[in-house]
Amino acid sequence: TQLLEQSPQFLSIQEGENLTVYCNSSSVFSSLQWYRQEPGEGPVLLVTVVTGGEVKKLKRLTFQFGDARKDSSLHITAAQTGDTGLYLCAGAPMEYGNKLVFGAGTILRVKS
């Protein structure tokens, strides 16, 4: 059982469509991070959210941290082929200190 559940596991959409990826847990997190990983490379940090209810925007990407700090979402507006990749959420549960736990990831494929 994953401490962080990501959904969907796989998403294939057309260029220009919108999408949302979810990251849920029953645990409270001191912070949540979203990473993007391309084949043959390590994950690269997109954003960190630390305050319940926080919303952060990174161009066409919008990240939200749940009010109770147990969940997060990533919304992409007007997806582009360059958004294709593996999206991982990761969080530091309150009792874990600086150690991160990762969700299983969402594979996003954007078709032209």
Next chain:
Amino acid sequence: NAGVTQTPKFRILKIGQSMTLQCTQDMNHNYMYWYRQDPGMGLKLIYYSVGAGITDKGEVPNGYNVSRSTTEDFPLRLELAAPSQTSVYFCASSPIGQAQHFGDGTRLSIL
């Protein structure tokens, strides 16, 4: 800007062989981590270190050992390779309380 460097990038081992995966970072980060990534499973923490001379177990430490003699280096050792250790291994580093920077991974197959 090297960041986190992992070597080798690929390796094939026979069952029972041993090897060391190397990881070095040039950002003077105190924290370093080793993860393994298996399909559909995300990243699992193997070992981590909060500073030179200090290491601790993560979620899946069995079959692995680490050392941290310097701030820069955090090698991961497999003593008796088993097929279950076939995976992609990532090393990461971070300043205290901040986001982690990852290397490009080592792809390890054990046959």
